[in-house]
Each structure stands twice: as structure tokens, then as C-alpha cells.
Amino acid sequence: MDSKRFMGTARFLMVGVAGYLTLACVRPTPPVEPDAPDPPPQAAVRPTPAPSPPRPAPPPLQPPPPSFGGEDDLASRTLEDLNRESPLEPIFFLYDSAEMDVVGRGVLDANAEMLQRYPSWVITIEGHCDERGTPEYNLGLGERRALAARQYLVTLGLEADRIRTVSYGKEFPFVPGGNEDAWSRNRRAHFVITER
Amino acid sequence: MRLELGKRWSRAHYTFLLRAIVVTAFVVAAAGGGAAQQGAVDLVIRDRVGAQARLAIPNCLALTTDTETVAASETIAEVLGNDIDFEREFRLIPRDTYASVPTGRSLDDLPLEAWSELGANVVLSCTVERISEDQLRFMARLFNVAARSSLFGVEYSGSVSNIRVFAHQLSDEIHRDQRGLEGVARSKIAFISDRNSESVLGLVENRATKEVYFADYDGVGVRRVTVSRSLNNNPAWSPDGRAIAYTAWRPYMDVLVSHIYEGRLGTPAAGTADSQNWLPAWSPDGSQLAFTSNRDGQPDIYIMNAEGGGVTRLTNHPLIDTSPTWSPHGRQLAFVSDRTGAPQVYVVDVDGTGLRRITFESRCDRPTWSPAPFNEIAFAAQTGPGYDIKVVDLATNEVRQLTFGLGTNESPSYSPNGRHLAFSSTRGSGAKQVWVIGRDGRGLRRITSTGNNEMPSWSP
Numbered sequence: 001m002d003s004k005r006f007m008g009t010a011r012f013l014m015v016g017v018a019g020y021l022t023l024a025c026v027r028p029t030p031p032v033e034p035d036a037p038d039p040p041p042q043a044a045v046r047p048t049p050a051p052s053p054p055r056p057a058p059p060p061l062q063p064p065p066p067s068f069g070g071e072d073d074l075a076s077r078t079l080e081d082l083n084r085e086s087p088l089e090p091i092f093f094l095y096d097s098a099e100m101d102v103v104g105r106g107v108l109d110a111n112a113e114m115l116q117r118y119p120s121w122v123i124t125i126e127g128h129c130d131e132r133g134t135p136e137y138n139l140g141l142g143e144r145r146a147l148a149a150r151q152y153l154v155t156l157g158l159e160a161d162r163i164r165t166v167s168y169g170k171e172f173p174f175v176p177g178g179n180e181d182a183w184s185r186n187r188r189a190h191f192v193i194t195e196r
Numbered sequence: 197m198r199l200e201l202g203k204r205w206s207r208a209h210y211t212f213l214l215r216a217i218v219v220t221a222f223v224v225a226a227a228g229g230g231a232a233q234q235g236a237v238d239l240v241i242r243d244r245v246g247a248q249a250r251l252a253i254p255n256c257l258a259l260t261t262d263t264e265t266v267a268a269s270e271t272i273a274e275v276l277g278n279d280i281d282f283e284r285e286f287r288l289i290p291r292d293t294y295a296s297v298p299t300g301r302s303l304d305d306l307p308l309e310a311w312s313e314l315g316a317n318v319v320l321s322c323t324v325e326r327i328s329e330d331q332l333r334f335m336a337r338l339f340n341v342a343a344r345s346s347l348f349g350v351e352y353s354g355s356v357s358n359i360r361v362f363a364h365q366l367s368d369e370i371h372r373d374q375r376g377l378e379g380v381a382r383s384k385i386a387f388i389s390d391r392n393s394e395s396v397l398g399l400v401e402n403r404a405t406k407e408v409y410f411a412d413y414d415g416v417g418v419r420r421v422t423v424s425r426s427l428n429n430n431p432a433w434s435p436d437g438r439a440i441a442y443t444a445w446r447p448y449m450d451v452l453v454s455h456i457y458e459g460r461l462g463t464p465a466a467g468t469a470d471s472q473n474w475l476p477a478w479s480p481d482g483s484q485l486a487f488t489s490n491r492d493g494q495p496d497i498y499i500m501n502a503e504g505g506g507v508t509r510l511t512n513h514p515l516i517d518t519s520p521t522w523s524p525h526g527r528q529l530a531f532v533s534d535r536t537g538a539p540q541v542y543v544v545d546v547d548g549t550g551l552r553r554i555t556f557e558s559r560c561d562r563p564t565w566s567p568a569p570f571n572e573i574a575f576a577a578q579t580g581p582g583y584d585i586k587v588v589d590l591a592t593n594e595v596r597q598l599t600f601g602l603g604t605n606e607s608p609s610y611s612p613n614g615r616h617l618a619f620s621s622t623r624g625s626g627a628k629q630v631w632v633i634g635r636d637g638r639g640l641r642r643i644t645s646t647g648n649n650e651m652p653s654w655s656p
Binding site: 135141143144151 | 583
């Protein structure tokens with residue numbers, strides 16, 4: 001996820017820089033003829049819309065950040081809701097590799113903690129691959145990724161029968177695209193809660 | 197004629213085939229089995245050794261005037277022309293050049309002089325006739341133009357609703373009778389497709405489904421095999437043509453066998469969440485299936501009885517062993533392993549001994565062992581951003597390339613006579629489609645067009 005956040009930041013910065021450059025290029029030069037009438041104000045061309053009515057105070061729908069402490073709402077959510085904003089983070093792999101790096105192990109440590117907090121959860125680890133390589137080979141590679149993540153969780157003390165694996169090879173890319181950014185986000189082990 | 201023939205088969209690595217064709221009349225079973233199949237050729241309709249007969253296939257004569265019969269008289273000739281063209285044993289005189297030749301008056305009364313002027317050595321004459329509500333009678337004769345004699349004749353009757361099968365049957369009979377060759381016009385090709393894609397229910401992401409289909413070898417007459425609304429892949433025809441094994445996600449990977457004529461579904465590997473199975477491959481006698489499984493914690497290859505049970509482990513390596521394929525005699529298997537860092541093709545005896553690596557370039561994946569008499573393995577080799585189909589000759593270790601960098605080309609599957617391969621390719625539109633190509637790299641044809649279609653398996 002660090003990489004994701006980094007990418008987000010980088011993209012924000014790039015957009016910012018690009019925006020500044022655009023402004024710099026199109027900013028009109030100051031008028032040289034002092035007598036020239038000022039252009040009509042925008043407001044004359046396009047009347048200011050009536051101010052919108054004050055928005056009602058937002059209903060208290062937004063839950064507080066989950067405390068994961070036992071009274072939180074994770075335990076009461078449906079499986080679908082749980083998986084939509086999954087509390088279990090994915091881990092990412094290098095090309096044609098099922099080795100986990102220190103970041104991946106850190107994510108797995110956090111996932112293991114979550115699973116220990118909710119001992120009724122049963123999860124399926126989906127192994128996914130980027131679009132390179134044949135679909136047949138990638139089934140094996142995805143399986144190795146899922147098995148590696150499972151093995152690590154088991155060494156952290158989780159019961160093996162709570163953790164299932166399935167490989168989808170390159171069938172379900174997370175992000176479309178044929179570049180390293182897309183590939184790096186598709187080479188992943190994805191965690192799905194299948195029983196709660 | 198020899199000159200033309202030389203041009204036609206000029207690729208260096210096919211010299212053996214060239215030799216086989218040129219000298220078949222003198223040498224029997226020379227240069228391996230390839231020549232044997234050519235057998236006692238051609239003294240029938242080749243007047244000179246090595247000359248390829250030029251064949252004309254005009255529309256059939258419709259002996260009854262109803263619309264379906266008249267349509268059949270044209271369709272059958274057209275389909276037969278494509279079938280004949282596909283094997284390239286005869287040179288088909290293009291069917292759009294026949295305008296100058298008058299129509300024959302009956303099955304046996306042909307304007308042979310006019311056909312001779314057009315350069316035909318052989319003419320197919322055929323008639324179609326409605327004989328009942330839903331039945332047509334089809335008759336055909338093959339004429340030697342120079343000798344003014346009939347070489348061969350057939351009479352079929354069958355359903356109005358599937359007239360293409362008349363042509364396919366006749367094509368196979370002509371090749372058998374005139375060339376000692378088992379044609380493939382009645383074979384089928386199974387594949388997976390997202391053409392009726394429905395999203396997998398209950399999952400977070402919007403995921404497309406893929407189902408197993410099959411069609412005639414020319415892509416016509418598509419039929420759907422699976423209706424799981426889930427992911428399925430790697431169909432594999434049983435050697436008797438009555439079943440298709442494939443990988444299904446339910447939701448874990450398992451090998452299923454669809455007995456398509458019995459409407460029965462087998463689960464020979466009895467997969468569970470902890471024992472998943474994928475990529476089935478039939479032994480040549482149909483009694484066993486090789487497959488990949490994670491049952492021992494890593495993807496390895498196993499063999500089981502086709503109806504289940506009797507599981508033995510073929511490979512044992514912590515990295516990926518997958519994509520098994522049997523040798524024609526069932527004594528060896530080829531498979532893919534990344535044990536050296538990148539996927540390569542290996543061959544091993546069926547008892548797990550005698551392991552040897554047979555590919556040594558980039559990434560080599562998804563092997564398919566040719567049927568006899570050819571002794572070669574086709575595979576997908578990385579040649580750039582994508583893959584190309586290559587073939588390694590097991591006698592000489594020579595590698596030849598069939599596709600050249602247009603799109604990515606993967607998942608080769610041999611026709612039952614070994615002379616063609618089906619494969620998936622993204623050439624053209626970028627969508628995955630099933631294509632067929634001769635084992636000499638000629639005669640490329642696309643056989644699918646709707647949605648994405650991949651992982652072909654050619655029926656027996």
C-alpha cells in the first residue's frame with residue numbers, strides 16, 4: 001500500500017506541476033492600452049446563480065473510523081460490505097515471483113492481527129498475475145503466490161483451515177493497462193472473507 | 197511441375213516433406229512416418245509423379261427445385277472446396293472462375309473439354325435431391341478429365357438441417373481414397389469464450405465469465421458446453437471424442453469431465469479447497485488424465501484414472517510444474533517448469549524417470565505433443581512482448597517458428613492428423629481469437645470472431 005500511496009502522491013504532484021505550467025502559459029499579458037475599457041465582468045455575461053440553499057447538516061451516516069476493538073461494526077457487516085472495503089490489504093509481488101518482500105510481510109502481519117481479532121472469519125487468498133506470460137502458466141504462478149501468503153499466515157499462528165487459496169492467473173486484472181504501473185498492481189494476493 | 201512444387205514447399209525445414217511428396221511413388225515409408233502416411237498415392241489421379249492434381253468443384257446439380265435443395269447445391273460445393281483447400285493435397289481451381297464452363301446435364305454428363313481448357317485434371321460432379329420432408333440425397337463422382345473416367349463415387353442421404361456435414365464427409369473420403377490421408381473435415385475444435393459473459397455473482401470485482409464451447413473445425417456451428425456462469429478453461433477432448441475435460445472454478449479449481457453425448461459430468465479428481473486440480477490432459481488411450489494439482493502444497497503434475505482414483509505423482513519441485521501433454525504412445529509426457537528461473541519445456545517418462553529439458557530459449561510454455569507420425573512438440577515461446585508458436589523436432593532438436601510476432605500467439609493444439617495446429621492469437625483486432633495454421637506455417641485461417649476465444653483443443 002505504501003507504493004499505492006506513493007503513486008497517489010506522485011500523481012498529485014504531477015497534476016499540480018502540470019496545472020501551474022498551463023496557467024503560466026495562458027495567463028494573459030497585462031493590457032498595454034490604458035484607455036481600453038475593461039472587459040465586462042464575468043458576472044455580466046453569466047449571471048451569478050442564486051446561492052444554493054444551505055445544505056442540511058449531513059446525517060451521521062459516516063461511521064467513525066473503525067476501531068477494530070470488538071464493538072465496531074465490522075462484526076455486523078454483510079460479507080459483501082466487508083469485502084467491498086476490505087479490512088484485509090492485498091500484497092504485491094515482483095514479476096514472475098511468489099516471494100514476499102518486507103512490505104508484503106508487514107501487510108500480512110496486519111492481516112493476521114485482524115484475523116486473530118475475528119476468529120470466525122474464513123478467508124480465501126486469491127493469487128493474481130499480470131497480463132504477461134501464458135494464461136496456463138499464470139494459473140500456477142497465482143497459486144504459488146496464494147500458497148506463499150497462506151504459508152506465512154500459518155507460521156504466524158493462524159489455523160490453516162481458515163485460509164483457503166485459489167488462483168485466477170491473469171484472468172481478473174485489478175487495473176487494465178499494459179504498463180509496469182498496471183502490471184505491478186495486478187501481481188497480487190487478494191484477500192476475500194468468505195465466512196464470518 | 198517440380199518447380200512449382202519446390203516453390204510451394206520451399207521452407208528449408210520441410211525438405212523431408214518435400215522429399216516425401218516427390219518420391220512417394222518410389223519409396224515407401226522413407227524419412228520417418230510422414231512419408232508412410234502419404235502411402236500409395238496418386239497413381240490414381242496424378243498423371244506425373246510430383247504433379248499436384250488441379251481440382252474443380254462446381255456447384256451441385258439440384259434435382260428438385262425447392263429453395264433448400266437449391267441452396268444446398270451451392271453450399272455443399274463451397275464447403276467442400278474449403279475442406280479440400282484446407283489439406284492442400286489438391287490444387288483447387290478457384291470457384292469464381294468457372295463461369296465459362298457450361299453446367300453438367302447429369303451426374304455423369306459433364307463438359308469435360310471445357311474443364312480441360314480451364315486446366316482441371318479432376319472435376320467433382322454432384323447432385324442434390326429432396327427425398328422426404330427433412331431428408332436430402334447427395335451423390336458425387338470424381339472424374340479424371342484426361343481419362344474421361346470416374347475415379348470415385350459416393351451417395352449419402354441425411355438431414356436438410358446440416359448440409360455441411362455432406363461436404364465434410366465427402367472431403368474426408370476423397371482424402372482417404374485418393375491420398376491415403378485421414379482428413380479432419382469432420383473434426384471439432386473446443387475452446388473457451390467470453391461471448392456470453394455474465395459477471396460472476398457475489399464477488400467484489402466485476403468479473404467476466406468464460407465458458408467452454410465447440411465448433412466444427414472451420415468454426416461453423418458453435419455449441420456451448422458449460423453453463424456454469426463462472427470461469428472455465430483449458431478444454432481437452434478425450435481421444436474417443438465423446439468427452440471434454442476442462443478446468444472449472446467452483447469456486448476452487450477442479451478438473452471436470454463433460455461427457456457430451458451422455459449429459460453426464462464427472463469429477464475424477466474430486467477436488468476440494470485444499471486439493472485443487474487444473475489443466476487436464478488425456479492419455480492417448482483415454483484411460484488416464486494428467487493434471488496439475490496443489491495437493492502437496494506446490495503446483496506439481498499428477499496422473500489419475502480418467503474415471504477417478506489411482507493418483508500417482510509425476511513431478512516434485514517447489515516451483516511450478518504444469519501443462520502436461522502426452523506422447524502419442526503414452527510412455528512419456530512433456531510439461532512446463534520454471535525450475536531454472538523461467539518456464540521451459542521438459543520431457544519425462546511416465547514413471548517419473550528420465551527427465552530432460554528440451555527447450556533452451558527465452559520463455560517456452562504450454563507444450564502440445566504432436567500425434568504420430570510426426571515426432572514434435574509445439575509450444576508458445578516468448579519472442580518480444582508476446583509469444584509465438586514454435587515447434588521442436590524431437591529427433592533433431594531443431595526448432596521452427598510458425599508465427600512471427602503479430603499479436604501474441606499461444607496455446608497450440610494439433611489436428612488429429614498432425615498436419616495443422618489451432619492456437620489463440622491477438623493479431624488483428626487485439627481480441628483473442630482461435631486461428632488454425634498448417635504445421636509448415638502455411639494456410640492461416642481464423643475460425644472465431646465473437647468475443648474473445650482462446651485455448652483451443654482439436655478433437656480426434
